[in-house]
Amino acid sequence: MTQRxxxxxxxxxxxxxxxxxxxxxxxxxxxxxxxxxxxSVWQIEAKVEFEASGDPVQVALTLPPVQAGFTxxxxxxxxxxxxxxxxxxxAQQLIRWSKRDARGIQTLFYKFEAVEAPDFAPPxxxxxxxxxxxxxxxxxxxxxxxxxxxxAVPRSADGYTLARELLVLMNTTPVDxxxxxxxxxxxxxxLLPRLLRQAxxxxxxxxxxxxxxxxxxxxxxxxxxxxxxxxxRLLDPQTDGAERPDNLLLWQTxxxxxxxxxxxxxSRVLFSMINQTRSALSLVSAQSAxxxxxxxSLPIEEQSLFKLIMLLPVGALVVVLMRILVGIRTSGxxxxxxxxxxxxxxxxxxxxxxxxxxxxxGLVLRSYLSALNLLLVARIATLVIVxxxxxxxxxIVSYRLGLIGGLTITFFPMIxxxxxxxxMSILWEEEGPKEVLIQGGGSLFVATIAxxxxxxxxxxxxxxxFPELHLCLLALILLVGRYTGYRLTELVRFSGMRGAx
Amino acid sequence: xxxxxxxRLKRLGMLGMNCRNVExxxxxxxxxxxxxxxxxxxxxLLAEEYGVAxxxxxxxxRTQREVAAVQARxxxxxxxxxxxxxxxxxKGILVIIGRDxxxxxxxxxxxxxxTWIDLRRHMSNVVSGLYSLGGRTxxxxxxxxxxxxxxxxxxxxxxxxxxxxxxxxxxPVMGMLRLATRASDGKANLHQGAIGVGLDIATGRSIAAxxxxxxxxxxxxTNAPLDHLQVPNxxxxxxxxxxCYDMTDLGYLGADIVLDRERGPLLLELNARPGLTIQxxxxxxxxxxxxxxxxxxxxxxxxxxxxxYAMTHFGHQSNQEQxxxxx
Numbered sequence: 069m070t071q072r073x074x075x076x077x078x079x080x081x082x083x084x085x086x087x088x089x090x091x092x093x094x095x096x097x098x099x100x101x102x103x104x105x106x107x108s109v110w111q112i113e114a115k116v117e118f119e120a121s122g123d124p125v126q127v128a129l130t131l132p133p134v135q136a137g138f139t140x141x142x143x144x145x146x147x148x149x150x151x152x153x154x155x156x157x158x159a160q161q162l163i164r165w166s167k168r169d170a171r172g173i174q175t176l177f178y179k180f181e182a183v184e185a186p187d188f189a190p191p192x193x194x195x196x197x198x199x200x201x202x203x204x205x206x207x208x209x210x211x212x213x214x215x216x217x218x219x220a221v222p223r224s225a226d227g228y229t230l231a232r233e234l235l236v237l238m239n240t241t242p243v244d245x246x247x248x249x250x251x252x253x254x255x256x257x258x259l260l261p262r263l264l265r266q267a268x269x270x271x272x273x274x275x276x277x278x279x280x281x282x283x284x285x286x287x288x289x290x291x292x293x294x295x296x297x298x299x300x301r302l303l304d305p306q307t308d309g310a311e312r313p314d315n316l317l318l319w320q321t322x323x324x325x326x327x328x329x330x331x332x333x334x335s336r337v338l339f340s341m342i343n344q345t346r347s348a349l350s351l352v353s354a355q356s357a358x359x360x361x362x363x364x365s366l367p368i369e370e371q372s373l374f375k376l377i378m379l380l381p382v383g384a385l386v387v388v389l390m391r392i393l394v395g396i397r398t399s400g401x402x403x404x405x406x407x408x409x410x411x412x413x414x415x416x417x418x419x420x421x422x423x424x425x426x427x428x429x430g431l432v433l434r435s436y437l438s439a440l441n442l443l444l445v446a447r448i449a450t451l452v453i454v455x456x457x458x459x460x461x462x463x464i465v466s467y468r469l470g471l472i473g474g475l476t477i478t479f480f481p482m483i484x485x486x487x488x489x490x491x492m493s494i495l496w497e498e499e500g501p502k503e504v505l506i507q508g509g510g511s512l513f514v515a516t517i518a519x520x521x522x523x524x525x526x527x528x529x530x531x532x533x534f535p536e537l538h539l540c541l542l543a544l545i546l547l548v549g550r551y552t553g554y555r556l557t558e559l560v561r562f563s564g565m566r567g568a569x
Numbered sequence: 570x571x572x573x574x575x576x577r578l579k580r581l582g583m584l585g586m587n588c589r590n591v592e593x594x595x596x597x598x599x600x601x602x603x604x605x606x607x608x609x610x611x612x613x614l615l616a617e618e619y620g621v622a623x624x625x626x627x628x629x630x631r632t633q634r635e636v637a638a639v640q641a642r643x644x645x646x647x648x649x650x651x652x653x654x655x656x657x658x659x660k661g662i663l664v665i666i667g668r669d670x671x672x673x674x675x676x677x678x679x680x681x682x683x684t685w686i687d688l689r690r691h692m693s694n695v696v697s698g699l700y701s702l703g704g705r706t707x708x709x710x711x712x713x714x715x716x717x718x719x720x721x722x723x724x725x726x727x728x729x730x731x732x733x734x735x736x737x738x739x740x741p742v743m744g745m746l747r748l749a750t751r752a753s754d755g756k757a758n759l760h761q762g763a764i765g766v767g768l769d770i771a772t773g774r775s776i777a778a779x780x781x782x783x784x785x786x787x788x789x790x791t792n793a794p795l796d797h798l799q800v801p802n803x804x805x806x807x808x809x810x811x812x813c814y815d816m817t818d819l820g821y822l823g824a825d826i827v828l829d830r831e832r833g834p835l836l837l838e839l840n841a842r843p844g845l846t847i848q849x850x851x852x853x854x855x856x857x858x859x860x861x862x863x864x865x866x867x868x869x870x871x872x873x874x875x876x877x878y879a880m881t882h883f884g885h886q887s888n889q890e891q892x893x894x895x896x
Binding site: 392395443444445494499500503549550551552553554555558559560561562563564565566567568 | 570571572573574575577578579581583585586587588591592633660693694697698699760761777779782783784845846848849852853854
């Protein structure tokens with residue numbers, strides 16, 4: 069073959085292209101390779117309450133920062149009478165509500181979803197190591213701090229271990245005098261960063277939300293982050309400084325407070341949340357950052373249509389393999405694929421029985437039609453009507469008998485059935501019932517194989533969610549299209565050559 | 570079930586369906602020329618133009634109107650054959666061998682009597698495309714009935730035996746005599762159970778006989794032995810076939826030829842996708858011969874030269890071929 073290498077190169081390119089695109093889309097858009105992968109989703113609702121004094125009102129609620137372990141879906145700020153928009157604050161995104169004239173108790177809601185993504189890490193921020201500016205302490209705190217640090221620093225190696233040491237001291241009972249003095253002025257989450265900064269270690273107080281299923285009116289909790297030279301590490305000053313606990317959503321990491329209200333008093337923010345388990349796929353379609361050419365961007369109805377259409381190439385591959393490698397004869401090249409599609413709706417046994425029923429009845433009626441001396445088009449048209457009649461009768465009878473399965477017979481493409489009957493009938497007249505059995509049986513066999521493959525959830529999932537994999541099918545079909553070896557059936561067909569030398 | 574290993578088939582140089590389609594039909598048969606052989610009417614007109622002997626064309630029925638008027642046109646014709654211009658595999662061919670004078674019924678080759686209405690229905694089916702590929706509207710050809718040379722009467726059950734020749738670049742590379750059986754309903758179609766008898770390209774003598782892919786030695790209906798058959802006028806027949814290449818320009822071609830009692834070999838139809846069972850009847854694979862022709866530096870443009878070349882090189886006993894066994 070003259071053009072063998074370019075041809076093989078194109079095959080390989082198609083194949084690699086398909087696989088690479090699939091891997092890329094899996095990594096980028098988090099489309100799962102397998103169906104039924106579930107992900108845990110937190111629906112979180114922040115409820116802002118305050119008392120408005122009758123002046124123009126502005127409320128700013130800080131939104132959680134991009135962080136490891138979670139991805140966020142677009143939220144809604146539903147609050148009647150208020151204008152709202154998202155904006156980039158100094159360090160974090162925030163949502164800002166505004167109203168010209170408000171009086172009395174006001175309640176604002178912000179709802180969003182956080183998807184647990186254990187392997188998600190935000191792109192490393194170009195965060196330079198923060199500097200720890202020293203603080204000025206008044207007496208008598210100055211002495212207390214100095215004495216605390218004097219006992220903790222020698223027992224530590226770096227900022228993080230120093231923080232752990234300080235926490236041990238702060239949580240020891242009986243309470244150390246110096247600690248007691250300092251705690252009377254500052255809460256532990258506030259005190260610890262101050263102590264650390266005094267020792268030259270960058271640290272800050274952050275607020276976080278404990279995610280617990282079906283909790284309501286939950287408040288934010290203050291925690292401490294310590295810079296360990298390469299990133300922030302979280303410490304819980306209430307305990308003696310365990311690592312970051314599970315289900316903890318960082319809310320605010322920089323100075324300004326979580327909630328700012330202008331034109332109101334007694335403001336507070338409370339959270340309620342529920343946890344859901346949702347298929348990873350439904351989340352993909354919910355994520356707005358989807359690529360331009362995506363089937364998910366279609367309306368749901370069209371999507372379900374495409375779920376079927378995308379299975380056609382799989383059936384086509386089966387037909388190609390069966391015809392070229394095995395050599396099975398079918399009636400109509402791709403009719404088996406259409407039958408297999410119908411089987412998807414009816415299930416295999418019901419489908420096979422109803423198909424045979426319709427075709428057999430049709431053949432009997434067709435033998436009468438052939439005596440009527442009709443023109444071909446009229447005969448096919450008659451058969452279409454006959455097929456519809458048979459299908460109606462089968463449906464009604466099976467419904468009366470309580471066999472709901474019989475109703476799915478309507479999924480067979482009527483025109484295809486009519487043509488099948490016509491061809492089978494001619495085949496019967498021309499080449500005898502044997503050929504009808506060979507071709508009809510071949511068609512049903514190939515249809516069954518195609519159905520069994522197309523019915524696999526994995527196949528359905530991959531075909532729809534990774535349409536690029538069809539490039540691999542294409543490569544395979546093109547490859548088989550150049551196969552010049554013997555068909556399996558030819559080994560029998562040419563068996564008369566055994567005596568030849 | 571009897572079967573043979575692919576390695577053995579390869580060693581014998583057997584041409585498989587996939588290989589035929591990819592390496593020969595798609596490479597040597599220009600799709601543009603297919604209508605010349607798929608349309609029997611075109612083939613016939615072309616053959617007349619090139620002086621290739623064919624059964625005489627009587628009428629062409631193109632429309633349903635003409636179907637209605639057919640009785641008047643065929644009134645005086647005793648014997649005729651109706652075939653669809655786009656038929657394949659012998660489908661839709663109706664052979665009328667006489668007339669029942671009392672009932673005015675037509676007598677088919679298998680003795681069945683049909684009425685003029687039956688004939689019109691058949692023609693109507695043909696014209697509306699029942700037998701044509703893809704169901705396109707078609708034409709019904711009415712032509713002279715071939716009176717078969719009686720030489721093969723003993724080995725044929727009804728029907729007219731015909732000779733299939735495979736031509737590659739105009740060289741006859743393999744031949745086979747096809748005999749109708751009761752199972753094939755008087756048709757010389759191997760798929761329907763007709764017998765194929767391999768013919769030696771050098772002499773026109775029989776090699777082996779195959780029915781339903783199995784080797785047979787006698788005709789199942791007449792019990793006549795199938796060895797030692799000899800096709801008369803063999804060289805003339807090869808010339809006729811070799812000329813078909815010039816008129817169609819199809820590199821890989823099957824020619825079906827009948828032996829008429831009076832007119833000798835007549836071209837019946839051409840086939841751009843000839844079947845592969847011919848290899849079993851010859852007990853030889855096609856590939857060595859095809860490769861041989863392909864490797865020829867200069868191929869002759871004269872049909873006679875090609876025939877004599879094939880007769881010297883592709884004879885069944887020829888040792889030359891063995892030396893060039895296809896690997």
